[in-house]
Amino acid sequence: MKKIQSLQLLVYVAFGLLFIQDGALDAWQGFKDGLTDVVNINGETVSHGPPLQTVFDGSFITHKPGADLKVGNNYILQNITISSDVWVDDKRVDTHYLITGLQVSLTFVVLFVMIAIAYTTNKVIRNISEGTMFEFKCVKQIKNIGLLLMLYALLDFAYQQVTYHQQVLMIHAPLKVLNASAFNFSALILAILLFIIAEAFKKGARLKDELSLTI
Secondary structure (H helix, E strand, O other), X not given: OHHXXXXXXXXXXXXHHHHHHHHHHHHHHHHHHHHHOEEEEOOEEEEXXXXXXXXXXXXXXXXXXXXXXXXOOOEEEOOOEEEEEEOOXXXXXXXXXXXXXXXXXXXXXXXXXXXXXXXXXXXXXXXHHOOOOOOHHHHHHHHHHHHHHHHHHHXXXXXXXXXXXXXXXXXXXXXXXXOOOOOOHHHHHHHHHHHHHHHHHHHHHHHHXXXXXXX
C-alpha cells in the first residue's frame, strides 16, 4: 500500500513540476516585472511592461535579409535567429486586454487539465492495486487520460500562438518576430498509446465477463 501511495504522490509531483516548467515560472516573473515596471539600461531608468521572451530574425545584424555573417576566420553564420527578453520602451504599445485575458484563462485551464490527468492516473493506479483493472470503468479512465493529453497538447499550442500574436502586435521593425510555436507531438503519441492500451484492457474486461458467465 505504501508503494502505491508513493507512486500516486509521485504522479502529482511530476505534473506539478511540469506545470512550473511550462508556465508558472514565466507567470511569476511577469508578475514581478509588472510590479516594478522599470528597468535600468545603461544607467537610464526606463518604464516597460513585462519582458517578452521572443525569438526573432537576426538579419538586422547584417542589414540584409538572408545575408551571411562571418565570425573570425573559420565560421560563417546563416539563417540567424536570436532568442531574447525584449523590453518595449513605448507607452503607445501595450498588450490588448483580450490577449492578456486569453493567456491567463489558458494558463488556468491547462492547470485544471493537468490536475485532471494526475487525478485520473491515480484512479487507474488504484484500480491496478486492487486488481480491478480489467473492468470497463478502468478502460474509460485510461481513455479519459488519452483525451485529456490531447486537450493539453491543443491548449499548449494555443497558448504559444496567443503569445506569438502578442509579440507581433508589440514588436515592430527593425525587429521581425519569428513564430517559434511547436505542437507537443509527444503528448499526442502518448495519448494514442493510451488508446491502444485501453483497447487491450477492454478486451480483458470482456474476457473476464465471459469467464464469470461461464462459471
